[in-house]
Structure formats: structure tokens, C-alpha cells
Amino acid sequence: MSRAMPEPGENTHRTEPDPRVTGAIRYAQDVELPDMLYACIVRSPYAHARVLRVDTSSLPADVVALTPDDVRALGLYGCQIKDQQVLAVERALYIGDPVAAVAAASPRAAREAAELIEVDYEELPAVFDAVEAMQPGAPLLHEDLAISDNDAAYFGMRPEPQRNVCHHFRIRHGDIEQGFAEADVIVEETYRTPSAQHVPMEPHACLARWTADGRLEVWTGTQTPFNLRMDLAGIFGLPQERIRIIAPPMGGAFGSKTFVRYEAIVACLARKAGRPVKLVLRRDEEWLTLNRHPSTIHVKLGARRDGTLVAKQVTCWANTGAYADCGPGVAQKMGFASPGPYRIPHVWVDSYCVYTNLPSNGAFRGYGATQAVWASERTMDLLAERLGLDPLELRLKNVLVDGDRYCTGEVMHDVHFADCLKAVAGQIGWHEGRRGKGLAVLLKGMQTPSRASIVVEANDDGSYTVHCATAEMGQGAWRAIRMLAAEQLGVPVERVHFPVPDTDIVPYDTRTTSSRSTYMMGRALVEAVRQLKENGELGYGECVNEGGLDPDTGQGIASTHWHQGAAAAEVRVDEETGKLEVVHLHTAIYAGRVVNPPAAQLQNEGSMIMGLGSALFEEITFAEGQVTNANLSDYNIPAADDLPRITYDLIERPGAEIHGLGETALPPVPAAIGNALFSLGIHVRDLPLTPERVLEASERRRVRSAAPV
Amino acid sequence: MARPIPAWLAPTSLEEALELRARYGEEATVVAGGTFVGILINQGLLQPAALLTLRQIAELAYLRVEDASASGKPLLRIGAMTTHRALERSPLVQRGWPVLASTFALVASPRVRNQATVGGVLADADYASDPPALLHALGASVVARSPQGQRLISVEELIVGHYETSLRPDELLTEIQVPGGIEGAVYRKFRSRSSEDRPCVAVAAVRREGRLRVTVGAVAERPQYFPEICALAEGQAGIDAELAREIGERYAAAIEPLSDARGSAHYRRRVIAVEVRRALEDLHQQIIATGGGSQRHV
């Protein structure tokens, strides 16, 4: 059973007016409090510099300033490694690092006041490339790396501060040397992917106030209210219950609105001002806030002549920028996604999360998988070419099936990689001719371990209220949970309310990331509704997934639930200019059960389009650490006219579990397009696939085929 | 201490605007559609004392055809405040100067084109815009007015460098004039990234009164035109494949391209050769289809 795209004109009509369309929605940036001030951040113009003096003496009297001296005594924070202070106190570590902040009566007054603050710096040597940053003699960003007590630091981290590594994740499975000795052929290649911006329509926005009795209240666009509360508690030395996080809906997030962003700065300003303080970022500041990890990935893959994979060695360098943020987690997921969904007896992975003097990189839709799949799936096609095999057959021969062991040692269940691959191959016309066509398959873990809990309450008027921390960022999570609740309660969806999450009220939830919410909350909900039906008033439900990997061997349970998908692309190339045209893109993802078809379809299309942008042109460019395209003219994202024919299957099975589908279709898209190019003999190692790179690669091909053999 | 908010000057007649322009000179930044000025102000690159908006001057938004040129050929007059969108959708333009309509339709997105003006894109003189190369190849001119009078400046003389024009601080660009009598005209926009991006290489090729004019845009500070190379097509009925290739290669050799995020100088040089050749091939097809006459272009 497979749910395809809606036909043109098909009725995807909703039963209630969409508040995003009527304008009734109040996003994080719309929250206002009486008497509030507006913040502006003063940022370092140097990629690495000692902060010598911050002079606020020319500020007008009614402006509140926050300087390193105000925050020196506050706690260090970081969701995985405690490497960050509220401002850069001793050293600024990237161009854009906050060194001071102001609060004033209007955004304009704040901006002007920020320009009046004078900062003296002593410039220090900087490093921007992850591989270089690990070399002896490279400037060191952090001297000691304390592992965070935040529950986002759920896995064993292996920092190596003397070489700028905040986490070194390993998989040791089988005997790698023996594996390569058994191989008839070995292919080897190095790939690079650039940094990218999430570009949510709504920028980061937050507002903080302190109550008369000394509680901190924060309204913020966040996917991680509880993780945020933990870090803020550590910074201010408060018990967690003295902090209240309210998480209004967001105009897009894609991973960028996770953990502490600017909440600590506005909280400090609000405390000093004795008034609420609000910050809404300017668009260009988004590039200085959080981006996607640039990666360098080396792959060595060995197989027998018949295509049976025997050994794979992967080294990943994930460039996390100046602060770790959740980079260690990203590097880990990049590491365990890089072997790909294959049976390989001997696997050796080293994945390094490396500090450099770039803005921090963190969660980004795909969470390390986009980079890993690019390297892994491009290498599969190199191998297929070397062996003279059909790339689809090579994959089907090796792909994991139910009951197989992954290289983490876990036994795989509910496995549908082959279904996804066959579906995309069929839709792209693989068997009618492979020229200009490419495939890629994806395995992506879900946050493990994690816990989701939910309360359902019966109201006097016969309606119900769901108390749940799941963040709404345009993905339709609130509506999906309301629909599930309505179905189980036997009422129309309009009778189920989902108030804005408030950590004073909602029960604990790990966070809204890794496409886990509909699945996890959906399961918790079943228990909550069962309880409510028993007592008629209130039900509580919880869903816990247990697992984790040994950080030194990568053995254990990487994920209790796998996101599975495949993509296929058909391309045309203008051989004279290198311009690549994607003609058709098809993805098939395993959805298990689709809760809200229109929202699921939009999520999947959005993922594909974001993948297309990463494939074709999205790239943050830097000059000595300075972002050179921090605006939407210079940084292109896909426009309507850039879209090829886009089709997809959301594969369902009767009685199956819900599978998250928020980011499954993105990671395989660039690799499928890269492989389609490769079918024409054009081998591009680095993303994005600019015409210039494609032309250069197609010329290499000509030179190669002209060379005597 | 707060930075002063710029004065907002909003004349409703051209006469009043010219008087304000002369009075304020460089103190006041002219605003047409504001798509470029707005970005400069937002990015803090421009902090004008005053803004002089032309938005309320109805008499500056028009499209008219007149039999005014010396040869008796029709002349298209475009009011400076005509938006890209209005030009692109005008039946008058679509019929008489189809290449103009189709080229303006390639600029940015409908959101930008609803706002951006024909005067603005020329006064802006951004190297990476589409219309300048085409208007240059079409032999268009602009009318620059001041209280003292007016002068006619060819687009070739108007754009002197990157963001630099020969307009004087007391002048306003009021009209764009595009001559008729075109036997064939082609514009090719080569984009290296999104379809809404500015060009990486832009090529306009026009044949008028038997003469070829090829202008390459977006590759250097100002539109690039080499009359001596175009003269190779002199006296030829069409442009055969060999000639198209040769002109393309000569243009590529003659231009010193710049490097930017849309492509390196080296890459641009390659693309210039290809795109000039293709533009001439397209032009040849057009000339053959219209029998060398001027069916489509008035």
C-alpha cells in the first residue's frame, strides 16, 4: 500500500480555518509584554580575539548594557559540552560571537546604541577547516571540555581538547584489516559538503522577564523547551522549576531553534533592566547563529567480485564551529549513518566533531545524514561502476532486511529499504535505461534514548485539552496529535485543544527533533486516553525508548526505530556550460501509517525541495571566517521555477507503526542527483553541484577517456 | 544622539521633483521602486539625509510609441517609473519589442518586478542586472532632466562603471527610448544557481538596419560591446555557424571577466564563448524565420 501525491485538484480541504492563513496565529516574534525593551547584540568582528575592554561610556542613560563583567560569574552552558558563556568573556571565537548586548526602548534605538559600544580586541590566529584544526600547532579553541549535565548529553562523549575535538565517535565491528584482505576490489574517495543555512521564514525570537518573586519566564521559538530550561537553570544557578519556558508556534525552524540561542542574553538584560526584554534577529544574524556542519568524509569500501560488501572504513570530520552545541550528537549520527543500510561484516568508523573559528553548527534537518549519505551512496556507485554491476542490483544484494544485524550490533526490524529502492527505481524508469539516472537510499536514526509524555484532560463543555511539549514549527505536529487524540476519543478534531506549551504545565518531553514527535507522542497518547476513559477526567501517558551506543565501539542500540527512504533522480547536463537540470525527482519513504495526509505530503515535498537546494546551490561562503553571503540575494534557496517534476510514495502497511517523515526524503536527494550525473561519467565529489564544478568534472572525464590505457 | 530619520520628500509632479533634486543634490537619495535602495539602507550601507521618492509622480509611468526617430522608424518611450511588470505585460511592448517584454520577465521574481522600475535598473547600474545589456544592444537612450533642461544619453554612455552612471546630481532619469527597426533580437540569461538569481553571463544580440550588436552583461563592471568583432557580420545575410562560433570566441578573448559567487573569471570566459555563439544561432534562426524583414519588431 502506498500513498502517492495528491492529484491536481484533489480535495485536501481542512475542516477548520488555518490560523496561519487567517492571521490569527501568534508566532514567537509576535509576543509582547507591557513595558518591554528591545535587545541588540554586539558581535565580534574577529574570528579569534582576546576581548580586552568593553566600553559602554558613550551610551545614553536609558539604555541597558550587558558586558562580559555582568556574566563572568554565571554558569557555563552547552547542551552536550559546557563550553559557552552568556557572552564571549575572555576570547571571541568567531566573527559574530556576542561580546555585549544592549536593551533600549525600540529596536532602532537598540541598534544605534549597540554601535556606540567600543570593544578593544587583540587578534589571535584562527582556523577554519576541520581537518586543519586537528593538526598539531593549530590554534586551540577551548582548553578544557566539561561534559554537560543537560540530558541532551545522553551518550558517552570522548573529547580530545588538545586537538580541538569535542567528540570522537567510533564504530568497531568485525576485523577491518581482514575485511579488506578478503575484498576483490576496493574503492576509495574523499567528499566535502559545505555549510548551509536553515532559512526559517521567522527568524529567532525570544522574550524574557523576571517575576517579582524571582522566577524567570521566557517566551521563545524553541524546539527544545526542557533542554533550554536545564541549561538556563545551570547558568543562573536556579532550580529548574524556578524557570518557565513558553514555546509559541514558530514560522519554521528546521533544527535551528534548539537549545540555548539568545534566551540567556535576554534574560540577563531583563534582570539588569528590571523590565521584560525581547530580541528578534535580523535576517543576516541567522547566518551567525546556527548553520549546518560542513563535512569532509573519507570512504574506503571493499567488496567481492560478485558485489558482496565485505569491509567499509569511514572517517568523518564534522566542522562544528566555535561551540559544540549538539555537534557531538550530529557527528555521532553522521558516523553511524555512514556505513549505510547494508550488511557489512567489517566496519570501522571514526567520526570527529571538530572546533573551528566559524559560527556554531548544529541540528539541521537530516542531522548529519545528508553528509553521510552523500559520501556513502556516491561510493556505492563508484563500486558498481568498478564491478560493472547495476547500481540498483548492487544495493539490493547488500541492503539490510528484517532480522539482519547492523554494524552497531543491533538486529533490525520493520525494515523496508528494498521496498523504497524498488519503488523509486520503478518510478524513474530505471529498467528502461539508466543514463542520466541515479539512486540513493537512506537509513537515519531517531533520538534514542528519549521520553515523551502527554496529559489529556476532559473539559466541562465536553471538549478535551492536550498538554504536550511538542513544538509547532509549521510541520503540523499539533494538528497531527489533535487528530490522533480525536480519533481515540471519538470526537471531532475541533473538540481537542492544544494550548501553547508551557513547561509549568506540560509534562516532560525530550524535544521536538529527529522526526520523533508523532511517533512517540502518538504512543504516549494511547495510554493517556485509556486512563482518561477510565476516570473520566484526566489521563497521563508516557513513551520511553531505551538504547544507546558504546562510544568506543559504537555497539548497542543506535535507534529503536529507523527512518528509511530512497530517492531517484533523472538529470540532463548542458555539456558546454556544466549546467545541470534535474528533470524528475522521486522519493519513497516508509511512513508505516500516515496520520494527516496533506501535512505529510507537504513535509515530504519540503524535504525534497530542501535536498534539491543542497544539491544544486546552497552553500554558505566564508572569507577568513567572515560569512560573505548572509542575505537571500547572495544565498539562494530553491524558487518555484527551480523545481523539477516532483513525485513520491509514502509507503504504508496495514497495522504498521507511525514512522516519522519530517526529514527522511532530504538526505538521499543530493546523492541521487550526484549519482545521476555519475551515470553520465561525471564524478563530482563536493556539494553543491554548481555548473562550474560539473563542467570541470566532465572535462576530467574527457581527459581520462582520451588518455592511453 | 539618535541617528536622524531621513526626510521623506514625495513630490507629485515632475517639475516639483526636479526642483527638489536640484536643491538637495547628493543629500537626497532618489527612490523609485526602492528594491535596491531599501537593501542598502537595511544593510547600513547607505544613510541618506533625505529620500526623494518618485512614486507619486503619475506622469512618469507610461509606455508610448512615437514615430520620432530620424529614420522615421517608431520609437518606444518608457516613463522611468514604469515597473518591470507593467513593461513585461504591455501588449504594446509584447507586439512591437517582444525581446524587451521577455527579458524583463526574466528579472528576479514577480515580487521584485511588481516594484522595480525601468529607470531604477538603469540608474542603479548594477553589473549583474539583466536589462542594461539588452538596452545597450538595442541602442536605447535615456532622457536626463534637470531644471536647466534635458539631454539624451545613450545607455552606452550612461553606465560608466559598477554602480556608476554619468547622471549629474541635479538630474533625474525621466524616460527610456528604444528605437524600432529591429530585424532580430535575442537575450540569453545564463544562471548558475536559482532561476530567481541574477545572471552569471548575459548576452544580448540585436540586428538593426543590417548591423549586428552583441552586448555581454554581468561579466564585468559595465556592459561589454566590441564593434570591431561585430563588424565581422557586416554585409552577411545571416550569421552562419562558423561566424557565430568565431564571434563567441573573440568576445571571450576580449572580455576580462570578474569572479563572484556566480562563477569564476575562468568559468565565465568559457560560458561567454558558448552563450554568445548560441545567441547568434538563435538570432540567425529568427532572421531566417522573418525573412530578414522586421515582422515582429516594429
Ligand SMILES: Cc1cc2nc3c(=O)[nH]c(=O)nc-3n(C[C@H](O)[C@H](O)[C@H](O)COP(=O)(O)OP(=O)(O)OC[C@H]3O[C@@H](n4cnc5c(N)ncnc54)[C@H](O)[C@@H]3O)c2cc1C
Ligand atoms: C531579490 C532581488 C533579486 C533581483 N534579481 C535581479 C535579476 O535577476 N536581474 C536584474 O536585472 N535585476 C535584479 N534585481 C535588481 C532589481 O531589478 C533592481 O533592484 C531594480 O531594478 C532597481 O529598481 P528600483 O525601481 O527598485 O530602484 P531603486 O532601488 O528605487 O533605485 C535604484 C538606484 O537608482 C536611483 N534611481 C532610481 N530611479 C531614478 C531616477 N528616475 N533618476 C535618477 N536616479 C534614480 C536610486 O537613487 C538608486 O540609486 C534584483 C533585486 C532584488 C531585490
